């Protein structure tokens with residue numbers, strides 16, 4: 274693996290999850306691997322978790338880290354080929370990516386969707402620009418269409434809570450320690466597949482599809498009953514959701530769920546638009562039932578999800594954020610091993 278651009282770069286999700294969990298048990302066991310190597314983090318958008326957890330992961334591996342907020346502090350970059358640069362952009366990605374490559378061994382980049390122009394967002398000009406012109410490995414810290422570090426952390430969290438991907442899945446014949454409250458579907462010793470729901474939630478701003486897209490891509494590689502629920506008009510890119518069932522009734526979708534992952538995204542078909550407020554789609558204790566609650570954070574309290582859920586023992590959001598470190602660490606470890 275040269276770059277970590279999307280969930281498709283993971284060759285074996287169960288292996289990566291298991292490796293991340295080992296690193297979590299002994300975070301500095303590979304401290305020699307990154308000695309003498311530098312990670313450069315470039316942020317075109319805000320961050321709390323990604324910035325700190327990726328630095329922490331690099332430090333656990335013995336790497337040095339440099340961080341730059343490109344959005345406000347870097348030169349405005351040009352991506353077009355052959356552009357006459359007499360307007361607002363000061364530096365071309367061709368120079369910028371080559372220059373950055375001389376200062377580091379891995380460059381990690383956050384560049385959200387603009388949500389104005391679907392074709393431009395889907396071209397992923399920032400990430401793909403760096404991939405084209407950098408001579409070092411590139412890591413996606415949330416691009417227009419994906420957030421694969423988040424989805425890997427979510428896979429780790431699910432595995433820790435008896436979701437799919439737990440290490441015993443392959444030798445499964447157990448009836449004990451099954452997820453959730455329901456025993457439905459429990460047949461002749463086979464463990465019921467966990468039911469996982471990705472639920473759209475309301476939000477005052479138009480938000481990108483990246484988190485939902487990567488979660489869907491990750492879930493399609495899991496042995497689980499996976500359902501997406503959202504109001505009509507919020508269908509994600511059908512090329513990403515494929516044959517995943519969509520249930521437009523949120524309450525029905527959440528029935529007997531083991532995990533409910535809430536997230537807002539703007540419309541994909543009416544690109545980047547907030548269609549309506551849909552405040553009745555907020556996740557509540559009543560809809561959640563006995564399921565565990567997941568969200569990537571940051572989360573708007575009492576808009577996306579009510580306090581009672583976030584403040585209950587059913588919320589996994591703090592653990593998800595913790596697992597960002599080990600998701601990043603397994604990715605950096607694999608890139609470093611590849612350089613040997």
Ligand SMILES: NCCC[C@H](NC(=O)CCC(=O)O)C(=O)O
Pocket residue numbers: 415478480481482483484537569570571572573
């Ligand atoms: N990296 C995790 C989520 C980042 C972003 N959320 C946000 O921009 C929320 C901002 C706010 O609530 O004002 C998103 O949905 O892709």
Ligand SMILES: NC(=O)OP(=O)(O)O
Pocket residue numbers: 319320321322323324415423569570571
């Ligand atoms: N979940 C996540 O990516 O958080 P930040 O946007 O704070 O990095």
